[in-house]
Amino acid sequence: MHKLTILLAGLLLALTACGGSETRDKPVQKFDQALHDELIAMFERDQLDRLGGKPSNESDQDRTDRLEEIIDEHGWPTIALVGKDGEDAAWTIAQHSDLDKPFQAKALKLLRKAVADKQASPGNLAYLEDRVAVGSGKPQLYGTQMGCGPDGPEPATPIKDEDGVEERRKKAGLEPLADYVTEMTAVCAEDEAS
Known part of the structure; x- marks a missing residue:
């Protein structure tokens, strides 16, 4: 019985040491x-x-x-x-x-x-997701990459699943697309004036 107790105590100690493996895999920065x-x-x-x-x-x-x-x-x-x-x-x-x-x-x-x-930041991720997509000529997910066209702001590439863009933007902590387009309209007008 005494040997079994020592064996169980040793096993418990080993398991406790292994239990911290998540923190060893992810060092605290x-x-x-x-x-x-x-x-x-x-x-x-x-x-x-x-x-x-x-x-x-x-x-x-x-x-x-x-x-x-x-x-x-x-x-x-x-x-x-x-x-x-x-x-x-x-x-x-x-x-x-x-x-x-x-x-x-x-x-x-x-x-x-x-x-x-x-x-x-999820918002930073949204912008970089779109930047990489646009750089590859692919549709963007969040509509963050806009350019100034003759009629004002326009997406650099089409927006994939436009029906879901507002929900994706919201999850990323971004303003509604219409608000962003309004901001970009002012930017484009400034660029045109200078």
Whole structure:
């Protein structure tokens, strides 16, 4: 009986140790201030380049290459790792990585997982899903990729299952498509005036 108790205690101890395998498979990420700050600085340079500020010596491809190095080392820069604004910055850089479609597809895959783990923005995922689809000439799901046509905003590629677009947008935390089109109408009018 004594040997059986020792055997059961040993088995229980082994099972308890194995029970934590989920946490060993998913290491807890600690906030990385330096990485956060680097991503925010990259984002700021990206925006300056786009909004006509003083251009940096860094190209979209340079930022893409650096984000790929970060992803190779850390995985997708999650909210736990770099904060909400750091995750948004990483997404912006991936969104503007149009010249490196394989990287964009890789980023999309990792972003999907991060959203499933509640460690990234579903809205960011919706935009990147559409960006990758449009870049491949495929229909988009959320209608986020619009251009300015002669009659105002128009989808860069058709919207797949237009009847379901509002529900998809709502699940992603995006505004209704009509509101987005109204915003884009103002953008297109501004572009036309300048």
